[in-house]
Amino acid sequence: AQSVAQPEDQVKVAEGNPLTVKCTYSVSGNPYLFWYVQYPNRGLQFLLKYITGDNLVKGSYGFEAEFNKSQTSFHLKKPSALVSDSALYFCAVRDDSNYQLIWGAGTKLIIKP
Amino acid sequence: DTAVSQTPKYLVTQMGNDKSIKCEQNLGHDTMYWYKQDSKKFLKIMFSYNNKELIINETVPNRFSPKSPDKAHLNLHINSLELGDSAVYFCASSQLQGISGNTIYFGEGSWLTVV
Numbered sequence: 001a002q003s004v005a006q007p008e009d010q011v012k013v014a015e016g017n018p019l020t021v022k023c024t025y026s027v028s029g030n031p032y033l034f035w036y037v038q039y040p041n042r043g044l045q046f047l048l049k050y051i052t053g054d055n056l057v058k059g060s061y062g063f064e065a066e067f068n069k070s071q072t073s074f075h076l077k078k079p080s081a082l083v084s085d086s087a088l089y090f091c092a093v094r095d096d097s098n099y100q101l102i103w104g105a106g107t108k109l110i111i112k113p
Numbered sequence: 114d115t116a117v118s119q120t121p122k123y124l125v126t127q128m129g130n131d132k133s134i135k136c137e138q139n140l141g142h143d144t145m146y147w148y149k150q151d152s153k154k155f156l157k158i159m160f161s162y163n164n165k166e167l168i169i170n171e172t173v174p175n176r177f178s179p180k181s182p183d184k185a186h187l188n189l190h191i192n193s194l195e196l197g198d199s200a201v202y203f204c205a206s207s208q209l210q211g212i213s214g215n216t217i218y219f220g221e222g223s224w225l226t227v228v
Contacts, residue, residue, distance in 0.1 A: 032214035034214070034216070034217075036219075038154075041222075041224075042221060042222070043117075043203055043219040043220050043221040043222050044156075044203065044205075044219040045219070046216050046217070046218065049214060049216060051214045088154060090156065094210070094214055098169065099210035100158060100161065100169060100210060101158075101217065103155075103156040103157075105153075105154070105155060106154045106155075106156075
C-alpha cells in the first residue's frame, strides 16, 4: 500500500541551528513528493516538490529537501532556523492509483530563540 | 489577490442546522478539492471536482454535498450538522492531477464549530 510517514510529532531546534524534518514514503512507481507548511490559523502553503531530476530540491523561505531513493526518504532541511519557521509541516506523496496526494500526519516544528 | 478564497473563515452553529461554505479560485485551475482537517491536524480529502464534474468522493456522509457551478467555484453544503463535523475545512485547487505532479494550492480554511 502506498503511504507516507512523518516519524516525529514534534521537532525542537534552537534558532540559528540547522533543522531537519523527516519524511519517508512507500509508492509502487516513481514518487512525486511534496512539502507544505501550515502556520497557526492559516491554510497550507506549498514549499517545494520533487518530480524528477536533481535529488536536492530548493523551495520557499530557504528550505530544501533531499530525495533519497534507496532510503525512500524526502527530508526537509534548512541550514539556519528562524523563530518564524515555527509551524506545522506536512509531507505528501502522490498516490499512483488516483493521482491524489497522500498526506503525512504533520510535524510541529518549534524554533527556540 | 487571493488565489483560493473561501468564506466564511469562522462559523459557529447549532446541531441540526444547515450551512454552506463557499470557495472560489482565480488561478485558472480545472480541479478543485475540499479537505477536512480534524482536531489532531490530520488532513483528509473529501471531494475532488474537475471541470464541474465529481471525480473523487471519499467516504463522507451524504449530509455533505459539494456543488460546482463552474470550474472556478466549489461550494460545500452541510445538512443536519453534528458535533463531529466541527473541524477546519480547506478548499484547494490545482490543474488536473495526471502524469505530472501538479501543485495543490489551498485556501485559508473555514473553522466550523458545531455546538
